[in-house]
Structure formats: C-alpha cells, structure tokens
Amino acid sequence: MSTPALSIRDLNKNFGPAEIIRGVTLDIQPGERHAIIGPNGAGKSTLFNLISGLHRPTSGSVHLGDQKISGRKAHVINRMGLSRSFQVSNIFANMTVRENVRCAVLWSLGTGYCFWRNIGNLRHVQDRTAEILETVGMIDKAALPAASLPYADQRTLEIAITIAGGADVILLDEPTAGMSHSETERAVALIERATRGKTLIIVEHDMSVVFGLSDRISVLVYGEIIASGPPEAIRGDAKVREAYLGDEAEDLPMVEGAA
Numbered sequence: 001m002s003t004p005a006l007s008i009r010d011l012n013k014n015f016g017p018a019e020i021i022r023g024v025t026l027d028i029q030p031g032e033r034h035a036i037i038g039p040n041g042a043g044k045s046t047l048f049n050l051i052s053g054l055h056r057p058t059s060g061s062v063h064l065g066d067q068k069i070s071g072r073k074a075h076v077i078n079r080m081g082l083s084r085s086f087q088v089s090n091i092f093a094n095m096t097v098r099e100n101v102r103c104a105v106l107w108s109l110g111t112g113y114c115f116w117r118n119i120g121n122l123r124h125v126q127d128r129t130a131e132i133l134e135t136v137g138m139i140d141k142a143a144l145p146a147a148s149l150p151y152a153d154q155r156t157l158e159i160a161i162t163i164a165g166g167a168d169v170i171l172l173d174e175p176t177a178g179m180s181h182s183e184t185e186r187a188v189a190l191i192e193r194a195t196r197g198k199t200l201i202i203v204e205h206d207m208s209v210v211f212g213l214s215d216r217i218s219v220l221v222y223g224e225i226i227a228s229g230p231p232e233a234i235r236g237d238a239k240v241r242e243a244y245l246g247d248e249a250e251d252l253p254m255v256e257g258a259a
C-alpha cells in the first residue's frame with residue numbers, strides 16, 4: 001500500500017487535567033474521502049486543530065505523506081500541502097469574492113497576504129483565481145463584496161479559499177452547517193467537484209452528507225475513535241449505534257460502490 005496522505009499515531013491532547021483526544025491512530029489514503037463523526041464535544045474540532053497545527057499535541061505524531069507536521073506552525077503545514085476550513089467563516093467581508101480567492105492564491109505562492117512582489121506571477125494568479133471561481137460556480141458573483149453574499153454562498157467562498165492554494169489534503173469543518181436541504185445538496189456536489197483527486201477529511205453532523213460522500217468514516221467518542229471503516233460497516237456497528245447513530249442508521253444513503 002502507498003504512503004498514507006495523512007498518518008496520525010497515538011495522538012493525545014490534554015487541556016489541563018481534561019484528556020480531550022485520547023490515543024487517536026488513523027491512516028488516510030491518498031484520494032480518500034474520510035468523515036469524522038461523533039457527538040457534540042467529542043473532540044472533532046480539537047482533532048482538526050491538532051492536524052492543522054493550531055494546537056500542539058500533548059503526545060503522538062501526525063505525518064503528511066512522509067513529512068512530520070505535528071509541532072509545526074499552522075502556516076507552515078498549510079504550505080506543505082494541508083488546508084482547512086473553519087466552522088466560523090474565514091473570509092474577508094470587505095473584499096470582493098474574487099479578491100478573497102486571489103488573496104488565498106497569493107498566500108499559497110508565498111507572496112504574503114494580498115500583495116505581490118513578482119508581477120510576472122500575476123497572470124498565473126488571475127488564471128488560478130478564475131479557475132477556482134469556475135469550479136465552485138461563483139464566477140458570476142466574483143465582483144460582489146463577500147459581506148453581501150447569502151450565508152450559503154459565504155460557506156461556498158470559504159471552500160473556495162480552502163482549495164485555492166492547491167493543497168492535496170483538505171480538511172472541511174462542518175461545511176453544510178446551517179444550510180437548507182437544497183443548499184446542502186448543492187454544497188455536496190460542489191465539495192465532490194472541488195476536491196476531486198485530493199484527500200478530503202470532513203467533520204459533519206448531517207449524516208446524509210457523511211454517508212453519501214465518504215469512502216470511510218471514523219467515529220470519535222470522548223476523544224477516542226471507537227470505529228473506523230466503510231459506511232456500511234459503520235452503519236451496522238453496534239457500538240456506533242449505541243454511542244451515536246441510534247435508529248437514524250436505518251435510513252442513511254450510501255455512496256455508490258461503498259457498501
């Protein structure tokens with residue numbers, strides 16, 4: 001088997017006496033779409049913070065490909081090829097949609113936020129910005145101030161910013177939170193399109209999204225992974241039903257070919 005895109009080894013995080021992440025070990029393969037699910041307060045966002053460098057682990061390690069990333073700063077990890085979105089939107093409200101995406105593209109090129117030193121890169125930056133706006137279906141809204149967008153479009157812009165740097169590993173934290181059913185359906189199609197060929201790790205509470213999108217699912221309860229596997233196995237897992245899914249499991253859709 002190839003080197004995992006992301007490899008987490010015996011990861012622990014304590015806040016004072018509280019053990020929030022407890023011995024998490026997980027390999028995620030290149031191109032895999034992996035969901036982390038679990039009850040409120042289970043530690044899902046903390047796990048994302050540990051992977052993306054916002055928190056330092058108390059112990060254990062995280063590797064991106066064959067490079068160790070745990071202990072490094074978030075912006076360094078980002079440049080190494082891992083990008084994450086946030087539950088609370090990360091966009092610049094006063095800038096246009098295009099400017100927001102362009103900033104993210106420039107940042108990934110190491111040019112620094114919103115300034116370019118090398119004018120020769122500009123064409124490339126504009127092309128890349130246009131390509132991303134096209135992928136997420138926002139080219140028509142490129143000139144609008146981000147603050148004027150409806151909520152669902154702001155979340156879409158957040159995804160555009162997250163993929164803008166061309167990272168191979170994308171972490172999305174509750175990308176469909178607060179969306180209506182139809183907005184969620186559109187967002188899922190967009191996520192599939194925007195992350196094709198990349199490795200996706202998603203924290204999500206909407207189980208129809210999770211079971212429709214994922215190749216594999218890990219269930220986090222009290223900071224521990226109690227089960228990890230393809231959707232069908234997770235749906236049928238007695239421990240998972242008891243701790244989290246309950247009877248909801250019966251009605252969940254499956255990604256084609258995953259069962």
Ligand SMILES: Nc1ncnc2c1ncn2[C@@H]1O[C@H](COP(=O)(O)OP(=O)(O)OP(=O)(O)O)[C@@H](O)[C@H]1O
Nearest residue numbers: 015016018020038039040041042043044045046047
């Ligand atoms: N910086 C921090 N300092 C102290 N405790 C924290 C900190 N960050 C998170 N926690 C605690 O860690 C636990 C897990 O929180 P976390 O936000 O990771 O859970 P979650 O699974 O993402 O929850 P939700 O589904 O509600 O977003 C909670 O009890 C939270 O209060």
